[in-house]
Amino acid sequence: MQFGWYVNEWAAAAFSSTVLTVFLGPYLTGITKDAADAAGDVHPLGLSVPAGSFYPYTVSLSVLVSVAAMLLTGSVADRTGRHKELMCGFAFLGSLATMGMFFLSGDRYLLGAGLLVVANISYAVSVALSYAYLPGLASPDQRDKVSSTGWAYGYAGGGLLLIANLALFQGHDAFGLDAGTAVRICLASAGLWWALFTLVPLLRLPSRAGVAPGRTAVAGGTEAPTQDGEPAAGSLRELGRTLRGMREHPLTLLYLAAFLCYNDGIQTVVSQASIYGSEELGMDQTSLVTAILLVQIVAIGGALLLGRIAHRYGAKRTILGSLVGWVVTLALGYVMPAHQPAWFYALACMIGLVLGGSQALSRSLFSHLIPPGREAEYFSFYKISDRGTSWMGPLVFGLAYQVTGSYRSAIISLLIFFVIGFVVLLRVPVRRAIEAVGNPVPERL
Incomplete structure (x- = not known):
């Protein structure tokens, strides 16, 4: 499977x-x-x-x-x-x-x-x-x-x-x-x-x-009938109950808030890196394409490496460490010399190293915070946090450039998302959040 x-x-x-x-x-x-x-x-x-x-x-x-x-x-x-x-x-x-x-x-x-x-x-x-x-x-x-x-x-x-x-x-x-x-x-x-x-x-x-293993299915693990026999109408009612019920799990919502912050920073770095490379660092199209491929390739090893680290130290600690890595990456990008493709490739490798792992572990950690039987609904909210707020980072990036006229200022402005995300995630009592939704607690968090 x-x-x-x-x-x-x-x-x-x-x-x-x-x-x-x-x-x-x-x-x-x-x-x-x-x-x-x-x-x-x-x-x-x-x-x-x-x-x-x-x-x-x-x-x-x-x-x-x-x-x-x-x-x-x-x-x-x-x-x-x-x-x-x-x-x-x-x-x-x-x-x-x-x-x-x-x-x-x-x-x-x-x-x-x-x-x-x-x-x-x-x-x-x-x-x-x-x-x-x-x-x-x-x-x-x-x-x-x-x-x-x-x-x-x-x-x-x-x-x-x-x-x-x-x-x-x-x-x-x-x-x-x-x-x-x-x-x-x-x-x-x-x-x-x-x-x-x-x-x-x-x-x-x-x-x-x-x-x-260790979880309990709801509704007997089979199709639940609706009162009126219409799955769509019943699902709309279920969706309304889910929206109201999420307030009963404030720690899960707190984790989503943390993810919303730092993931918006991640998505903005990925989407704006080519603009930063071409406009501020003077990279040509070939260098930009090479950097994109480097991110893809290094992210494979990065995801596997951070997965191994999480197995030893826990997902939350590893995600927090990856956010520190993102801060270091942005800082190095800010001081990086222009017209130096080798340095730009190094930046792409650093992005790839923390990109896959931070996203993969965020997904697995969230899976522990979902009430059994509500996986698809809750992961839909998770993906909304992933996609539906992706305008905030580009807005900050664009405003910083408009005010300063510098893409270096724009790229370093994204630090705020990683800092806020780090602080909020640090305050999430993951063990208590997992217990609150009725799931078994992993040995390492």
Whole structure:
């Protein structure tokens, strides 16, 4: 069962690395500019939107809709026990939308927006549902290792396809392809990769996200009937009860607050590193692409290394240590000399070292703080913390640059997220939080 879950991570990461991180943003922006009027605007649904803003606005729309989709789907999954069917169904839907990006050409920016919204929502829902399997994959003392291994699989799968796609794009002339066709093939390949490898969890995982040894299932571990016979209506009521019930677990909410802070800092560093590298450090496109690959590769070892450290010292201590690592990384980035690719690559390696481990251990630690039988719903809230607040870090980054005119000031301003996250996490009594939701306490925390 663990292998099927690992391969699911391997499959989904292709969409994140190839589509969202590298290829779709510049390509869709170029198509949108080709469709723009003389003033540089496009007019979706009668609205005037600058062509350069269309892609980020579309991403924002998909994130907002995915918040509602994750909450409702998580409730349906826990209520019906059809975790695998929903997880794989959304994965196949997202992969089809991604494969459809092969047909993005000319001025089809609205097609691109529609496919992006469907694919990104499907990705978010599928990943949130996959997280719900974690408590049933291993005993509490082995969960950090399993989560870290899954994260390593994700970076390995996403990185392997990205390397192949970058090779295709860089050598498109040798293959007799123009640049646009090469990008469209790269985008479609991510969808094909996602769909093919999703067949493994479809065959290897049980329908219901199970419960690990020492936990007790609720509702008998079977589908719970609704009063009116309508699962969707019943799930909406269950979702409302979950929202109210989360107030009964304030320590779980305190952990989510800590995660919200430091994860926003992590996501902003990752998303703004290329801008910092190009605008402040003078890195060319080749150096930026090399750095992206280094992050992917080093993050594999980083996730596994921090998983081993957590097994010895506990997840909370290891996460706190990784946050110190993030602070050191930002400080070194602040003083890094410009036009020195070797130093920039070293910074990329440092990011990769703490990136995978801090996220994998945050996921496994949260899995201990979920009431049994509510995994999908609570991990939907977790993913909302991951995605739904990702505007705060870029806002601080942008304001710092606007005030100072320096990207060095902008990058160092992100320290506030790691400092606040560290302080809040330090104050979370993890043992008491685990006991409060009725779960067995791991030997090391």
